Amino acid sequence: MTTLLRLLYFYNRSTKYAVASLLLIIMLVFLWRFIPNRNIPPPPVSNKYILSWQLYVMIQDEHGASLFPNLQCRVNNCIFTHDKNFFGGDYSQFDAVLFFDKSLKLEEEQLPRNRTSSQVYVFGTVESSYNYPACEIYFDDFFNLTVTYRLDSDINWPYFLVRDLAGQVLAPKVDVKWPKQGNVSISSNIVDILAKKKRAAAWLVSHCQADSLRDEYLTRLQEHLYHFSLEIDVFGLCSNIKCRYGSCAEMFTRDYYFYMAFENSFSADYVTEKVLHGYDNYAVPIVYGGANYTRFLPPGSYINAHEYHPYNLAYIMHQAIKNPSIYYEYFKWRNFYTIDSGPPGSHALCKLCEDLNTEGREPKSYSKFRLWWNLRNGMKWCLPQSFWNEMTLVHVDNSHVISMY
Ligand SMILES: *[C@@H]1O[C@H](CO)[C@@H](O)[C@H](O)[C@H]1NC(C)=O
Numbered sequence: 001m002t003t004l005l006r007l008l009y010f011y012n013r014s015t016k017y018a019v020a021s022l023l024l025i026i027m028l029v030f031l032w033r034f035i036p037n038r039n040i041p042p043p044p045v046s047n048k049y050i051l052s053w054q055l056y057v058m059i060q061d062e063h064g065a066s067l068f069p070n071l072q073c074r075v076n077n078c079i080f081t082h083d084k085n086f087f088g089g090d091y092s093q094f095d096a097v098l099f100f101d102k103s104l105k106l107e108e109e110q111l112p113r114n115r116t117s118s119q120v121y122v123f124g125t126v127e128s129s130y131n132y133p134a135c136e137i138y139f140d141d142f143f144n145l146t147v148t149y150r151l152d153s154d155i156n157w158p159y160f161l162v163r164d165l166a167g168q169v170l171a172p173k174v175d176v177k178w179p180k181q182g183n184v185s186i187s188s189n190i191v192d193i194l195a196k197k198k199r200a201a202a203w204l205v206s207h208c209q210a211d212s213l214r215d216e217y218l219t220r221l222q223e224h225l226y227h228f229s230l231e232i233d234v235f236g237l238c239s240n241i242k243c244r245y246g247s248c249a250e251m252f253t254r255d256y257y258f259y260m261a262f263e264n265s266f267s268a269d270y271v272t273e274k275v276l277h278g279y280d281n282y283a284v285p286i287v288y289g290g291a292n293y294t295r296f297l298p299p300g301s302y303i304n305a306h307e308y309h310p311y312n313l314a315y316i317m318h319q320a321i322k323n324p325s326i327y328y329e330y331f332k333w334r335n336f337y338t339i340d341s342g343p344p345g346s347h348a349l350c351k352l353c354e355d356l357n358t359e360g361r362e363p364k365s366y367s368k369f370r371l372w373w374n375l376r377n378g379m380k381w382c383l384p385q386s387f388w389n390e391m392t393l394v395h396v397d398n399s400h401v402i403s404m405y
Pocket residue numbers: 089090091113114
């Protein structure tokens with residue numbers, strides 16, 4: 001009995017000590033906060049290092065270092081460089097290695113040999129898969145992250161953003177929601193601009209050997225426009241005709257009702273800055289490409305040539321040119337939206353920087369990258385030109401084909 005009492009006593013005493021010391025510690029921790037000038041340095045901000053494997057035209061800054069500061073990203077601890085010797089030639093030190101479209105043409109030996117499992121290999125491009133197909137098998141299971149114009153990329157790199165007047169991004173998006181537009185009239189400034197126009201359509205083209213279907217359609221369209229005494233005026237490298245008034249933009253604004261925003265390839269989601277040549281200059285874009293344009297452009301702001309026989313399109317153009325009230329309809333979107341390259345900090349590379357800062361990201365890789373990038377019809381772009389004929393260019397609907405790999 002005494003032993004038990006003694007034991008209990010001892011137990012109680014040690015508990016008391018334990019509680020007392022715990023309280024003391026808590027108090028100290030609490031008080032510590034009130035001691036001024038503790039001089040504890042903030043935790044070091046770890047930078048994320050991105051190596052660009054090759055130079056890329058869409059990233060203008062040749063030197064790299066000022067790329068991220070210039071983009072004004074919200075998350076701004078990324079360091080971008082083209083310098084492969086940045087870490088003394090040890091590529092595995094980079095958090096990410098960025099491969100742009102041209103890298104798809106490299107031999108296996110020209111790619112980095114060492115990679116760590118935490119490193120992110122990024123495929124980035126705004127060029128179409130038709131112009132830069134992924135042909136070699138060593139690109140399967142090579143990339144971890146995609147940053148491209150395709151809407152199913154990990155990070156979308158669009159040519160433009162459509163925003164509402166509150167700045168909210170509406171498009172491009174797969175699940176785009178266009179709010180109903182009320183019955184509005186266009187502003188008198190716009191009416192003044194449109195009143196001076198006198199020529200049907202302009203086409204600025206520099207990619208002379210594009211898909212022959214594009215040229216075929218345009219030839220047919222031109223043929224039918226002739227009925228109405230209307231013409232498509234071709235400018236740029238391929239026609240060697242220079243824009244009037246010293247600038248193409250000025251000329252489109254002053255003279256042209258329509259702008260032919262025909263893409264040079266029919267890759268899915270490939271809608272480029274060509275539409276901006278129209279929108280920016282009050283010339284209605286006539287689009288033609290492989291995208292579902294509903295996901296990219298405000299309804300009623302453009303004409304999709306894919307939906308019309310060239311004869312019908314010529315008639316639609318003629319009607320709009322003859323009837324201002326019909327033509328004005330194409331400009332009503334300006335009461336609701338802006339279309340431009342987006343505000344500072346909205347660049348796709350800002351999202352890449354944010355992504356690299358995400359803790360605990362699941363490992364991911366594109367095991368069938370070539371199929372993802374080229375799509376089922378796209379392997380043909382890997383064949384030499386001599387294999388091509390008109391039929392190769394026709395988009396074959398093979399959505400019913402059973403997936404075998
Ligand atoms: C690859 O990494 C290993 C181990 O980190 C290193 O010993 C080797 O030199 C590296 N090779 C190249 C080509 O960088």
